[in-house]
Amino acid sequence: MSTPAELRASLADRLTENGALTEREWQSAARAVPRELFVGTHFAPVTGSVPTSYRPVREGEPGWLEGIYDDRTLVTQLDGRIGPEDTAGEAVTGIPSSSSTLPSVVLRMWQQLDAEAGHRVLEIGTGTGYSTALGAHRLGDANLTSVEYDPTVGAAAAAAIRTAGFSPRLIVGDGLRGDPDGGRYDRLIATCSVRYIPLPWLHQVKPGGRILVTLSGWSSANALALLDVTGPGEATGRFLTDQTSFMIARPHDRPPRPTLDLLPGDESPTFIDPATLDSWTGGWVAQLAAPAAVRTGVGARQILWDLSTGSQARTAPGPGGGWTVTQRGPVRLWDRVERAVRCWQAAGEPHQDGFGITVSAAAQRVWLGTEDGPGWDLPV
Template identity: 50%
Template sequence: MTDTAARLRLKLADEVSSTGWHKALQMVPRDRFLGDAVFLPHEGRGDQWTPVRRADMDADDWLALAYTNETWVTQVAGVLASEAAGVVTGQPSSSSTYPGLVVRMLEAAEIAEGDKVLEIGTGTGYSTALLCQRLGNDAVTSIEYDPAVAARAQDAITGAGYAPTLVVGDGLYGHAENGPYSRLIATCSVRTIPHAWMRQVREGGTITAPMWGWMGGVAFAHLAMADDGAASGRFLRDDLYFMTARTHLPPPRPPLVRGIGETRETMLDPSLLQDDAALWVAQLAIPQAQLSWAEDTTFLVDVGTGSRADVHPKAGGGWTVCQHGPVRLWDEVEEAVKTWQEAGRPHQSGFGLTVTREDQWVWLGDPGGPAWRLPA
C-alpha cells in the first residue's frame, strides 16, 4: 500500500459519501482491479478504443486514473485491454463501473452485515471485493459468464486478499449450491427475471436487477420474495443499468426499409420515444421489437414475426406510419403510450413487476392497474 494509493482511496470514499460502504471503499485497492490496461475512446469515435497501459504511465498518474470516480472499459468486443495490440473496434463487453454507481447498486439492494449475497456478473471483481470486505468471504458468491474476464477477476480478487466463491458460467442460472441467498444483485442488465434466481433466494430475500429491453428502455427492479415462491416490487427511482447479459441481447436486425405495408396517419410524435419513461412504456407494448432512427424516420422491427413499422413526418403536420406483418407495432405503441399519458406520464418508478413460476408482468400504479406481460 502506497501513501498515494491510500490517500486516493480515502478521497474516493469521501466523494462517494456512503456511510455503510465507506470503509470498504477505503480498503479495496481499485487499481488492482483495472489490471494492466484500460481502453479509452479513440479520437472521439464511439466504436473505436485505444488501450492505455499502466506500464506506459507514471505510477501516480495511473493511481489517479484508477481512483477517479469514472467507468473504465476493460474489454471491447471480447478483447481485453491488456491483450490489445492497438485500436479495437466494437462495443464494450466488460468494464470497471464507476464506484459511485456500484455503491448505489449495493445500497439499493439494502445489503448489510449478516446477508448472504449472490452477485450476477463478477466483471473486474471490484464490487465482489467490496462485498467481501464488508460481509466476509463466506457470504459472497459471484458468477461471471466470460472465462477470460473471470480469470482476470480471480487474479485480482485473490491478489487483494479476498476469497469468495467464484463461478464461471451463465449467471442467469444462478448458483444453487450456495443458496438460499438473502440478497441477489445483478451487475448486468436483464430483459426478464430468470426463474432460477427465484428458486435460490429465500423467503423475505430480495432480487435487485437493472432491466433493459431490445428498444433500449431501462428500469431498476427491486423485488421481494414471498412465501409462495413469487416475487414482486416496484421499480426504483434510479435509472440505473449495466451492460446487458449476453444471452439477453437482441438478434441481428435486418436492413431498414421505409414504406412497406399499410399506410395511415398518426398523431403520436415518434420523438416522444426519446423520453426515457415513454420509451420504457413503448417497449412494454412490443418487447420483441427493436428501435432505430435514420434521418427523419423512426423504425420498429420485430425479427421473430417479420413485423415492421416506420414513422416519418407528413407534409402539413402530423406523421405517416407504414406497418407490415402480423403485429401492428405502432398500433401497440400508441395504445400503451396513451395509457401512460392518461396516468400522468409517470417515471418508471410508477410501475411495478410481479414474477411467478409461470409468468411475469409489469403493472402501472398498483398490481390491479394496466399490465403488460414480459417475454418468456
C-alpha cells in the same frame, strides 16, 4: 502525485458529498478496495469517433491512476473476446462486453440491496471483480458467492480479488441459473441486465429476501427493480428512480440480425410525438409494448423492427404537420407502442418509480400505478 489510498479516500469523500454513498460500512469499503487492481488496463473511447473506437490504456501512462478513480465506467473487453492486451496499442472498434461500472452506481446498488453482515448474498456478474471485492469487504468472504459467465473475465477477476486480499466463493457459469449447487440466499444483486427475472433466482432467494436487478431489452431501454421474494418462485416489487444501465446478460441478448431493408407498408397518422421515445421512461414504455423489437432513429424519425416476425414500423413528420407512421408485417408495432405511451401519458407520465412488477411461475407483469392497473407481460 497522489497515492492510491489518497485517491480512494478522495473518491469516497466525493461520493459521500453527492449523496451516492451514505452508509459508514460502505464508505469503509470504498476507502479499502484498490480499484486499480481490477482495471489496471482498460479501454478509453476515442472522442468523436463514429462508430466509437477505443484506445487501450496501459498501467503507468500519465494520468492512468487518477483516471481509475474518476467516477466513470471503464470498459475492459470488446466483442466478448478483445482485451486491451490483445491490441498493439492502436485504437480498435467493437461493442463493450465487460466493464467496471461507475463506483457511484455500484456502491449505491449495494446500499439499495440493504445487505447486512450475516446475510448470504448471490452476485450475478463478477465482471472485473471490483464490486465483488466491495461486497466481500462489507459482508465477509463466507457470505458472498459471485457467478461470472465469461471464463476469461472470471479468471482475471479471481486473480485480482485474491491479490486484493479477499476470498469469496467464485463460480464460472450461467448466472441466469443462479448457484449451480442451489442454496438459500438472503439477497441477490445482478450487475448485468436481463429481459425477465430468471426463475432459479426466485427459488434460491428465501421468502422475505430481496433481488436487485436491471431489466433491459432489445431496444436497450433499462429500469432498475427491487423485488421482495414472497414465496418460492414468486416476487413483487417496485422500480427505482435511478437511471441505471448494464450490459445485458449474453443469453438474453438479441440474436444476430441481417441488414434492415425499409419496405413499403400501410401509412397512417400517429397521435403521439415519436420523440417521446427518446426520453428514458418513454423509451422503456415502448420496449414493454414491443419487447421483440429493436428501436433505432431519433426525434420524429423512429424505426422499430421486430426480430421475431420481421414486422416494421417507421415514423416521419407529416406533410401538413404532426407525424405519420408506416407499418408492415403481422405485428402492428407502432399501434402497440402508441397504446402504451398514451396510457402512460394519461397517468401523468410518471418516472419509472411509478411502476411495479409481479412475478410468478405463470407470468411476469410490469404494471403502472397499482398491481391491478394497466400492465405489460415480460417476454419470458
